[in-house]
Amino acid sequence: xxxxIPWNDGNGNIVLTYxxxxxxxxxxxxDTDNLGEDRSQVLTFKTTGANPATVEVTVTQEACPYxxxxxxxxxxxTSDGYIINVQEEE
Amino acid sequence: xxxxSWLVPSKVSGSGNDTVNVTxxxxxxxxxxxxxxxxxxxxxxxxxxxxxxxxxxxxFVTIQSTASVAKGGVxxxxxxxxxxxxxxxxxxxxxxxxxxxLPSSYTANGLSTNNGTAITGDPGATQEYSYSxxxxxxxxxxxxxxxxxxxxxxxxxxxxxxxxxxQAAGDATLSVTPASVQLDWNAYSxxxxxxxxxxxxxxxxxx
Numbered sequence: 210x211x212x213x214i215p216w217n218d219g220n221g222n223i224v225l226t227y228x229x230x231x232x233x234x235x236x237x238x239x240d241t242d243n244l245g246e247d248r249s250q251v252l253t254f255k256t257t258g259a260n261p262a263t264v265e266v267t268v269t270q271e272a273c274p275y276x277x278x279x280x281x282x283x284x285x286x287t288s289d290g291y292i293i294n295v296q297e298e299e
Numbered sequence: 300x301x302x303x304s305w306l307v308p309s310k311v312s313g314s315g316n317d318t319v320n321v322t323x324x325x326x327x328x329x330x331x332x333x334x335x336x337x338x339x340x341x342x343x344x345x346x347x348x349x350x351x352x353x354x355x356x357x358x359f360v361t362i363q364s365t366a367s368v369a370k371g372g373v374x375x376x377x378x379x380x381x382x383x384x385x386x387x388x389x390x391x392x393x394x395x396x397x398x399x400x401l402p403s404s405y406t407a408n409g410l411s412t413n414n415g416t417a418i419t420g421d422p423g424a425t426q427e428y429s430y431s432x433x434x435x436x437x438x439x440x441x442x443x444x445x446x447x448x449x450x451x452x453x454x455x456x457x458x459x460x461x462x463x464x465x466q467a468a469g470d471a472t473l474s475v476t477p478a479s480v481q482l483d484w485n486a487y488s489x490x491x492x493x494x495x496x497x498x499x500x501x502x503x504x505x506x
Contacts, residue, residue, distance in 0.1 A: 231502070233497050235505065238493075252506070253506055255505075257502045266475050
């Protein structure tokens with residue numbers, strides 16, 4: 210199954226893919242890049258039935274750097290979360 | 300010679316013609332019949348001896364109907380019963396979900412006896428006896444379901460009795476590793492993901 214949990218900070222969701230049965234893996238993705246600051250969120254795993262066991266884990270998405278470069282372009286992140294493609298003056 | 304204590308005559312003396320009724324003061328729980336002699340005496344007469352017999356109890360075996368094991372397991376589980384057989388044979392029923400190791404011996408009438416062999420002195424010939432069989436080191440139930448097994452005891456005549464053994468359901472278990480994961484800021488654009496590994500004995504959810 211796929212479950213989306215809204216990020217408490219910023220836009221988008223944490224996207225979890227799992228079966229929920231016995232021993233298994235949970236794939237953690239996000240449906241948005243993080244153009245804000247570092248964000249983290251606690252998720253709670255819980256068994257079904259009476260007397261459930263619970264485990265808390267943390268998912269963190271690091272912040273976009275204030276400036277970064279790709280193979281052939283240079284970007285700057287503004288304080289309000291915009292990404293500006295900086296062009297060199299000819 | 301006096302008659303056995305289990306015989307109860309309606310009278311122990313009298314005069315002239317009369318009848319004496321006899322009853323048993325206790326049941327004969329042994330397999331074999333028991334006999335005692337009553338001696339009638341009168342002055343200037345020869346003693347008259349009459350035998351009284353009480354039939355034996357048909358061969359039987361009983362066992363406690365149920366036994367419970369805590370979810371955490373037990374060091375020793377003792378199951379008891381009674382019988383008048385010369386030999387008892389224990390076995391485990393099929394389809395068990397509780398794994399048990401059948402003991403090679405048990406205790407009958409206070410004597411250690413190998414499973415399926417004649418009991419020393421054959422105490423059941425004369426009276427019923429108690430027996431016990433002990434399972435050791437029954438481990439924790441790591442599932443969330445109750446576990447069951449059957450102990451079957453068979454006497455030398457082929458009679459059987461069954462004890463249903465139940466171990467209570469274990470607790471749900473859950474572990475998740477690692478404690479935290481980190482996604483890159485552009486994990487969406489890069490189609491990057493992280494993984495938690497869950498170990499559990501039941502169904503679970505995440506929220």
